[in-house]
Amino acid sequence: YRLIQGFFVCRSLGTPVLKGVVAPIEAFEVVEPTGIHTRFEKAVASGLTPLVGREKEVELLLQDWEESKRGPGRVVMLSGEPGIGKSRLLRMLNERTAGERISEFEGRCSPYWRNSALYPTIDFLQNALQFKRGDGADTKFMRLEQQLEQWGFSLPESVPLFAALLSLPPNKRYPTLPMTPQRQKQKTFEALVAFLLRAAEQRPTRVIVEDLQWADPSTLELLELIIEHVPHAHLFVALSFRPEFSPPWAAQPHIRNITLSRLSRDDIEVMVRSIAGGKSLPPGVTNEIATKTEGVPLFVEELTRMLLESGLLGDRNGAYELTSPLPALAIPSTLYDSLMARLDRLGTAKEVAQLAATVGREFSYELLRAISPVEETRLTGALNRLVDAELLEEYLSAPRLGYRFKHALIRDAAYESLLRSQRRQYHSKIAEVLPEHFGDIVEVQPQLLAFHLTEAGLGQQAIPHWRNAAQKAAERSANAEAISHLTNALEILKTLPEDTSRAQHELALQLSLGVSLMLTKGYAATEVEAVYSRARELYNQVGESPQFYPILFGLWAFYAVRAEYKTASELGEQLVSLAQSAQDSALLVEAHAARGNTLSFLGELALAREHLEHAIALYDLKHYGSHAFTYGQDPGVHSLSYAALVLWLLGYPDQARTRSLEALALAQELSHPYSLAFALVHVLYIHRFAYEVKETEERAKELVALSTEHGFPITLAAGAAHLGWALAEQGRGEEGSIHIRQSIDTWRATGSTLFFQPFLLAMLAEAYGKVGSSEEGLTVLDEALAIANNTGERFWEAELHRLKGELTLQSQFQGSQFIIRDGAEGCFRKAIVVAERQHAKSLELRSVMSLSRLWLQQGKESQARQMLADIYGWFTEGFDTADLKEARTMLKRAL
Known part of the structure; x- marks a missing residue:
């Protein structure tokens, strides 16, 4: 009865005679729930310490709450040191608004869960859905469907999102959504916000999240x-945290910041008298309490209670x-000592x-019952003593009865009083019980098991669970949480003997860490490079093995995108x-796709084509369609798209278009x-190469x-870069150049x-040329060209030299015409040499056309005609493309 008292209305059935039980035991019948979820009301009735010295803060909270009900919502940021009364103030808000018809959602962050993505949200959802230990996946899906329907969600769109959040396995009716982790995270956040907004449409809604200094990164993003x-919305959000926490969001008009200060001497005296049941303490004792506690409410309360329980008064x-007479050391000097003095007097309850x-x-x-060596009756009695001493409080977390330490500092004091060996023993017992009896918790939060194994000194057993937790987070x-889990695993790994097995495990962890770091830090981050x-x-060290193929592929992708082509090629x-x-x-x-990719960037186009065509010939959608989720694409x-680029460069524009459409x-x-x-990127290339401006613009918008x-x-x-190019081609050069410049910044x-910078910079130079800014274009x-020479990225090198010649001609009025034109011809000749070396016939055609144009202006018709005829005669397809049409026109002019 003691466990459920206050949560249910009960009727006494007297003291029936029970077989084998001598002492009379009163029996009760449960009548109905009371609707109470904590011992707050009972504690008030029995003399809960009143809120002292916080009248102004209470009024501000109530004022913002009332404003949020009438109009736009409000956010209150409540800051203060440990024990200063943040939780007590928020409880006062609940007490003062009791009886109002509202929706309320509470969450509390924890140092144990600071790297568990969306822990407060998941905890709330599991309670709201009444998931029970032993429930199968079908039962959980049924409850999820019912609740989402009540909340007004579309099941096909929402169930997979919430199922993934709750770590439910894929369901035939609700398969995994075809989206990236980042997109899924975004859609999940949108669904959670939509849920709150819908609740606020029905009635005023209050969200309270405490202890943000321990919040996981995803929770902060969601907030x-x-x-x-x-x-x-009619939404009120109250957030509490310690001073060391710095909110990641900017100050906004609807956010109020409240910082709680320490109590004054008068407030301390009022609080002490209240704790003492309205009775005064000797002035010397009160002075000692005020001096030792320095106005920290929790310390005032604990020290006063300790003295009342000590027998000295x-x-x-x-x-x-x-x-x-008061002994010199009767009053502890720290809150920790005060808390330990109280715990020491509780006997078994302390353990x-x-x-x-x-x-x-x-x-x-x-x-607690599963891990405790204490017999259940004694365990229940000990918990009751801790509740009566107001060190613990009970709460209902459906369908389980739970307890929480009244303050985090109380929990810390109890934990820190343990010998290291005892801590390890306790953590080991928890790690033993969790997978055996609480598999549902381990499934959703494997990092909990990993943590207890680590603290128990069983690090090697913890590694796979840290890795599992990282995978679920990723x-x-x-990704921030995934990085933390992987780092924990790597730290443990350092303590193990150096052998092949350790190297294999570390390799897998490092590559997983690299992916998460790329997504959070960027490709060029020093952390990524180190990994x-x-x-x-x-x-x-471990040697080549097919099982490590994705790892080697990841290394190749990393160095390729870093434009470290020599390493990528190896x-x-x-x-x-x-x-x-x-x-x-x-x-x-x-392998062939990767090799073809690198060779194409190096300008080795013929060899690149061979590898890409090998990959295309081997590819089978039925067998390799899942590779997109293993390798990223x-x-x-991949092969069809790069084949399109290579084929166009080699002078096969029709085949290139076919390959690009096959890829799409x-x-x-x-x-x-x-x-x-x-x-779509490579479809864009083909449209742009063909000077199909409208098609380029449409596809660019689709891609954006x-x-x-x-x-x-x-x-x-x-x-965005191709959209800018299309705008420039339509006479909107300044607007287009801004688009391209911004896209380059986004890329970098x-x-x-x-990586790919010469190609993008060439587009920017073209746009500058459209508005007559030839000098800016030449600088670009x-x-x-400097990047191309530095990295070896050669596939667009011929076009860079050709464009340099064109912009040099455009700038002829800014200098000597003869010198400038001679410089332009040198650029065109250089472009032709590069294109010939690469067998890049399409770029060779453009370069020959640029040089022929210049020669025709100089009266060198014969030379221009011969050069044009030679390159034009090579082509066997693409005669309706803009370049070949213009070449035909120029040939006629040269006759």
Whole structure:
């Protein structure tokens, strides 16, 4: 009865005689729930310490609450040191608004969960859905469907999002959504915000989240999004945190900041008298309390209670007096000492408090019972004593009864009082019980098991659970949390013997860490470079093996996007060699695609074509369609897209168009967003190369929309650059150049400051040329050529020299005509030499046309005609393209 008292209305059935039980035991019948979720009301009735010295803060809270009910929502940021009364103030808000018809959502962050993505949200959802231990996936899906329907959500769109958040397995009716982790995270956030906004449409809604100094990064992101929507709803958000926390969101008109200060001497005296039941304490004792506590309310309360329980004070005529002289050390100097003095007087209850503190600030009765060596009756009695002493408080977290330490400092004191050996023993017991009896918790939050194994000194057993936690976090695009979990695993790994097994485990962890760091820090971050450098060392240690193929592929992708083509080329050769040795066609598809990619950037176009065509020939959608989710993009789309680029460069524009459209069709069939964006980029290239301005503009807008929706900065930059080029071609050169410049900045912001830059800078130079800014264009081309020479990225080098010649001609009125034209001819000749060396016939054609144009102006018709005829005669297709049409026209002029 003691466990449920206050939560349910009960009727006494007297003291029936029970077989085998001598002492009378009163029995009760449960009548109905009371609707109470904490002991707050009971504590008030029995003398809960009143809120002292906070009248102004209470009025501000109530004022903002009332304003949020009538009009735009409000946010209150409540800051203060530990024990200053933040939670007590928020409880006062609940007390003063009791009986109002509202929706309220409360969450509390914890140091145990600071790297568990969206822990407060997941905890709330599990309670709201009444998930029980032992519930199967079908039962959980049924409850999820019912609740989402009540909340007004479309099931096909919302169930997969919430199921993933709750770590439910994929369901036949609700398969995994075809979207990137970042996009899924965005859609999940939108769904959670929509849920709050819908609640606020029905009735005033209050969201309270405490202890943000321990919030996980994803929770802070979600709160930032909620705060943005607060002015547009009847929504009140109260957030509490310690002074060391710095909110990541900017100050806004609807946000109020409240900082709680320490109590004055008068407030301390009022508080002490209240705790003493309205009786006064001797002035000397009160002075000592005021001096030692320095106005921290929690310390005032704990120290006063400690003295009242110590036997040093006696009640005489409605006031307390000292029963004997006050010993010098009778009043502890710190809150920790005060709390420990109280715990020491609780006997067995102290041991229960220490065990509970090992679980965390909050814990379920069920878990504590499973790990406690104490017999259940004694355990219940100990918990009752801790509740009566107001060190713990009970709460209902449906369907489980739970407890929480009244303050985090109480939990910390109990935990820190344990010997290190005892801590390890307790953590070990928790780690043993969790997977055996609480598998549902471990499934959703594997980092909890990993943490207890780590603290128990069982680090090697913890590593796979840290890795599992990181994978789950990465799947939700909670990359900051994933980084933390992987770092924990790597730190443990350092303590293990150095052998091949350790190197293999570290290699897998480092590569997972590299992916998360790329997404959060950017490709050029020093942290990313350190991870991949270490990964390459490890790969060389463990030797080539097909099982490490994705790792080697990840290394290749990293160095390729960093424009470190020499290293990328070596890794590409290793990919091909390993795949051939394994005689694995699945690996060969990826190997040839990667090798063809790198060779195309190096300007080795004929060899690149061979590898890409090999990959295309091996590719089978049925067998390799899943590669998009392992390697980041589909190898068929990858190979077809790059084949389109290479074929155009080699002088086969019709075949190039065919390959680009095949890539697009395949990407659409796959329903893999990044593969679709990748294919669209290369469709854009073919339109632009053919000077199909309107088609380029339309496809660019499509790509920008897709990339924005799914959060693909690289393809977004490519789309924006081509949109800028199309605008410049339509007479909007200044606007177009701004688009291209911004797209280059977007591209470089990802950390990829060199990769593909010559190609983008060439587009910017063209746009500058359209508005007569030839000097700016020439400066840009010098930068592009310097990057090409530095990185070895050669596939667009001929076009850079040709454009430099064209802009040199355009600037002829700014200097000597003879010198400038001679310089332009040199640029055109250089472009032709480069194109010939690369067998880049399309770029050779453009360069010959530019030089022929100049020669025709100089009266060198015969030379121009011969050169044009030679290159034009080489082509066997693409005669309806803009370049070949213009070449025909020029040939006629030269006759």
